[in-house]
Amino acid sequence: xxxxxxxxxxxxxxxxxxxxxxxxxxxxxxxxxxxxxxxxxxxxxxxxxxxxxxxxxxxxxxxxxxxxxxxxxxxxxxxxxxxxxxxxxxxxxxxxxxxxxxxxxxxxxxxxxxxxxxxxxxxxxxxxxxxxxxxxxxxxxxxxxxxxxxxxxxxxxxxxxxxxxxxxxxxxxxxxxxxxxxxxxxxxxxxxxxxxxxxxxxxxxxxxxxxxxxxxxxxxxxxxxxxxxxxxxxxxxxxxxxxxxxxxxxxxxxxxxxxxxxxxxxxxxxxxxxxxxxxxxxxxxxxxxxxxxxxxxxxxxxxxxxxxxxxxxxxxxxxxxxxxxxxxxxxxxxxxxxxxxxx
Numbered sequence: 001x002x003x004x005x006x007x008x009x010x011x012x013x014x015x016x017x018x019x020x021x022x023x024x025x026x027x028x029x030x031x032x033x034x035x036x037x038x039x040x041x042x043x044x045x046x047x048x049x050x051x052x053x054x055x056x057x058x059x060x061x062x063x064x065x066x067x068x069x070x071x072x073x074x075x076x077x078x079x080x081x082x083x084x085x086x087x088x089x090x091x092x093x094x095x096x097x098x099x100x101x102x103x104x105x106x107x108x109x110x111x112x113x114x115x116x117x118x119x120x121x122x123x124x125x126x127x128x129x130x131x132x133x134x135x136x137x138x139x140x141x142x143x144x145x146x147x148x149x150x151x152x153x154x155x156x157x158x159x160x161x162x163x164x165x166x167x168x169x170x171x172x173x174x175x176x177x178x179x180x181x182x183x184x185x186x187x188x189x190x191x192x193x194x195x196x197x198x199x200x201x202x203x204x205x206x207x208x209x210x211x212x213x214x215x216x217x218x219x220x221x222x223x224x225x226x227x228x229x230x231x232x233x234x235x236x237x238x239x240x241x242x243x244x245x246x247x248x249x250x251x252x253x254x255x256x257x258x259x260x261x262x263x264x265x266x267x268x269x270x271x272x273x274x275x276x277x278x279x280x281x282x283x284x285x286x287x288x289x290x291x292x293x294x295x296x297x298x299x300x301x302x303x304x305x306x307x308x309x310x311x312x313x314x315x316x317x318x319x320x321x322x323x324x325x326x327x328x329x330x331x332x333x334x335x336x337x338x339x340x341x342x343x
């Protein structure tokens with residue numbers, strides 16, 4: 001039996017990779033090279049016609065300096081593109097003031113027009129900020145880099161955001177695709193190849209570039225930081241005390257005692273201010289500390305359990321996996337510094 005063709009379609013699908021001054025060069029060029037692999041590397045099993053024709057597009061043709069300070073060449077102006085099959089907005093770097101709305105009206109209008117004409121709209125990481133300006137993601141699930149999740153929710157409250165998810169496919173035609181933090185653009189590109197070329201093509205590309213699907217999601221990568229953007233001074237004081245005292249026995253009871261508030265009042269105000277119950281907040285701090293110990297030490301898991309405040313290692317293991325998506329041993333294996341990189 002002959003091996004399945006990696007591209008059975010007669011015509012390549014046109015991919016428009018959007019370059020804008022806020023774009024990060026590594027994501028843009030990485031997506032370009034991987035999606036161009038069939039033509040660039042002559043992948044085995046590929047038909048004479050490569051499956052994708054990818055171009056870097058933007059508001060104007062010519063050199064464009066990206067957020068990294070590295071110039072790229074915009075090959076085609078969006079005003080000259082009447083139709084395309086796939087649009088990808090790469091990662092963008094948000095400044096100190098966050099996303100500036102209405103900064104790219106021509107790009108937003110073009111994105112809306114391409115969507116009406118059947119194009120798939122995709123974002124890598126923070127590229128969702130530009131796509132969200134079209135309004136097409138309102139009421140549609142999406143993902144974004146977890147470091148930008150709060151800013152995104154503030155800027156686009158109508159878009160349900162899931163920063164723990166690697167890839168989210170939404171829309172009536174499954175035409176709205178977003179990928180999460182940083183290197184999850186690998187998952188986006190492999191998904192597009194699998195969707196339009198087939199599983200064999202995605203496997204070949206993954207093998208060629210040593211890419212891996214983030215099948216455990218992004219929860220293991222997320223660092224917990226308790227909310228401080230509230231005006232409740234009593235709760236902020238409790239949070240500050242908890243930063244260094246979370247391993248003590250009965251920390252919630254101790255916080256309540258120190259606050260001199262009624263128990264129900266304290267718990268209600270803590271949840272309103274931080275978005276988490278006091279107990280859940282303590283658990284997140286303990287698990288975050290355990291993650292650092294697993295990454296940086298050789299201490300046994302049972303000992304780490306005790307160090308962060310849990311006398312029952314079995315309970316600690318269950319809580320750790322429920323919080324991070326990985327068992328403590330699996331987390332250590334994935335995130336510890338390899339021996340060859342140690343001093």
